[in-house]
Amino acid sequence: MTISSYERLKKDTKALFETPTAAALRNSLYNQKSNLAYEKCITNLSLYSQFSQLPGYLERKLNKHKNILEKLKEESPNANTKDDLGLPIIDGNQALVTRSTTTKSSALSKLQKNQILYKDRRSEDIFANDLIVPKLHKSNQKVTQHMKWKMFRVLMGHTGQVTALAFDPQNKYFVTGSSDRTIKIWNLASGQLQLTLTGHIMAVRGLVVSDRHPYMFSCSEDKSVKCWDLEKNKVVRDYHGHLSSVYTIDIHPTLDLIVTGGRDSSVKVWDIRTKLPVYTLTGHKNTVNKVYCRSTDPQIISCSMDSTVKTWDLVAGKCDKTLTYHSKSVRSFCCDETREEFISGSADGLKKFNLPSCEYLQEVDGLPHDQLNQGNLILNSNCCNNDGIMFVGADNGQYGFWDWESGTVFEQGTTIPVPGSLNSEKGILCSSFDRSGIRLVTGNVDKSVRVWKPVNE
Amino acid sequence: MSKEIDETTARTKHAVQKIIDAKLNGEKIGSSISGSHSNDPIYIRYTPSTNLLNQGSSKKQRIIKIVDKQEDPTLPPSFKIRKTPQGPSDEAPVPILHEETTAKLTKKEQKIWTIPPAISNWKNTKGFTISIDKRLASTVEDSERYEISDKFSTLSEALDKANKEAKEELEMRARLNQKLEKQKLLENQKKLSRIAQEARGIPGSRSSRRSKWEVEDEKEQGNREKDSAALRREWIRKERRRKAEKELHTGSLSTENKVKMLAKEQGREVSERVAIGVSQNKGKRSAENNTEEMYDSRLYLKAAGTNTRHSEDQVYDSALFGNTSAINDIYRAREPDRYKGLGSGSGSDANKEKRKLDKERRFDELSSKEPTGPVVFEKDTADKNISLEAHGLKTKKREWEE
16 A cells, blocks of 8 residues: 555545545444444445556456455446556546545445344444355244154164165165265165175275166275276276375266275366366365265365365366465365255354355354363264254264254254164264155264164153 | 246256356367467567667568467466465355354363362473472362271271281290290200209119219229229220220211111101112113213213213213112002012912902902002000100100110
8 A cells, every 4th residue: 555545545535534424324333333443444444445446457357356345336437537657646636536435435335234134233233244144034034833753763884874865766675875885775665785895995984876877986094085886886987086084975966987085185076977176176185075076166165174065167177266264174064955955064053155146144043062171072963954954963863853954953962873883873874855855864973774764842 | 836836947947057067068168268279370560669760670560360379288287276275255254143142261260270280299301490379279189089088097096006916915925834834844844854864863774873983983982093093094995995896897888878767866867769969870771781871971082972862951971879760668558469469489389278268258358358548557545645745755755765
């Protein structure tokens, strides 16, 4: 910022706050808020345009990388206000006067507009950065009534903790992967074990069954990704390239692509048929915990131990947006495609975002937990169905059912470990609603697979 | 919605297919620059500068053909291919939109968490001087931890005291016991001496002789020196005679018996086998040729020893008491059959007789109790006092004799 621009800024503020209307507004604000908030308001709303007047080349560079930072649209500068080099004209009183008036009026209008917009906001959020203030509020959300969910079946069979879950498209079977290196196929209706598949040499960490192929894909801690033919029950393809354990896998809903992420903090996109890694998406700074594929942009969403959620542009093969709302490792998130929203879960809470734009919508209620005495509550898995219910399972065995719209918990509890297992083996590692949404299956540390259903009270 | 999906799908498919095709064909993505590279020669019209022209070059303009030098594709690369370090990422820095959850420590908390440097009281290899407060800081916690309560000392004191008292008491008791025993012994001795005096009263043996001397002494006192000298000489003569007689007797005895006798005089009893200093080889060899003395065979022949010597450790060819092993010394009840035959050399008649008797079963009761074990001694049930007295008498006698 040059000296001249600083002077200009001073003048502008003077002009802005010495007009009678502005003074009245300011007084009203003053009564409401503290000095700090007031200052925030100034820097945030009225004077933003002043700061943004950078040399043309810098501005272009900024625009190139513009993302979620941009929320207040700058007034497009006139062609006259810039000289050949793209620098704003320093000389000339007239230009300065005109601009100051425009900024003043625009700032005022923004203030007024925001006051209307934010009238249902919490008082402490009024002057906070728009980005970090949730868009929705609990007060105007109506809580829908849901049925109680009860566990009605415990399936034993695995000899290690159950780490992965997937449903087949016909909803007849579901598949579980375990740290005993096996994949087991169960009948959903009867709970009978149908088949055990072996092939991985370390814990199976991710499973997905394709809707459009007779294939199942599995990923494992042994760095391998395998494609199983469910007609022959054999491995037909191997996707080689990950440098460390592969923790998560998903299949693209419309294209023949699978996406994997793992401990090497990369997200890899594979072509199913040719086994080629189409993209290696780098950007995460730590283990990738979950990836999710969508048919529309953003086509890939991933969350990571570096406490970020990233969306990826599949056409260009690079990171689209980075969400840094969490301060702890994000282990899981789930997407509601009908509402176009997703909720990410971390030890510091659950947060709801809307989808194409990834705006922060809402802070979702957390489970009751004494963080001081028991440490962080690690949320291992969350999943949702089409009825607006979200399930979250934690590492200490706590679970909860949420109403998606309002973000409130309507049922919660702690799992009881299977007799013969330790008290510490309560954790829920993976969970998934079935295709119809009226059955919930969870995989636990105590080697059990538990099936839940809603019951009328 | 479906339209949007279709559109994005098509777009993505196109992009992905492009990459896949490129990868399948082994091409590098974005290697279009290499395509411009061709082997076609380039022609350049060259105009020399005016300075050179003045120096007298004949041609004004030239056309230069530039052709790439033919390269041997099999040659190793002339430049080392290095990986360039990754530059700054394209992405703009992302604003951090969460609060820092870890609060900063206050000074007080920091103080609590400070860990003093480890300072050893035993090692200081670099020889640094360590201030006393640093030493204290590193050890003060330990001293606090290992603080011993006063009660330990009081307990140990009490224990010591009790120990002392108990010892004193024991000593006293022992002394008292000793006194009592002494008293008893004295009484016993008095009793014994009385008995001995009574016994001395009986004539015979030395005691009477001694009394004779006493009488003689009394006579001496009566100024009869002549008689006393004569008596003394006579007594000495007697003694000498006795000694000579004894020597004569012992000279005729074998060494073994001599030793035995000596031992007997000293109050020891020596068995036949273990007469100290009298080795007697009673083995087979000695039985065969009694006159031959024991020699190590190696003294005479070198070769002879090789047969008998078994190992390096074996110094002598045969044991000195080889056949008189300890086994022979142990008492064993002999089998009755063998025992029977002992009396008569061949003993066939006697055996026959014995068998006959056995068959008759005349001594059923006796034969059932065959003497298989060692001889059993029965405990003496005689009056203790008397036995003690008898013992005392014996010992007294011996003492006196000596």
